[in-house]
Amino acid sequence: MFPHMMRTLVKIAVASLIVGTILAHFGITADHLIREFGMTPDRVTELGRKAIDWALPNLLLGSLVILPVWFLVYLFRPPRQHSD
DSSP states (O other), X not given: OHHHHHHHHHHHHHHHHHHHHHHHHTTOOHHHHHHHTTOOHXXXXXXXXXXXXXXXXXXXXXXXXXXXXXXXXXXXXXXXXXXX
8 A cells, every 4th residue: 555655646746846847937936826816925824824723633533533443443354365
């Protein structure tokens, strides 16, 4: 699972680099795009902080339920057959 996730993250990073290079070639910057949407960099930062302030407590609360349930399921599931 971890190698698959890493492969996906690398693909996303490469695609983002390619698109960013193409946009920079045409003179489009992140600041320009933010201002086109009627935002300021400070407002984007504020929205990001608000999102983290909302998500982090909910993430921790959910993990208090999910992690013990996952651990119990992991402990009590039957062993898998390895194909070598």
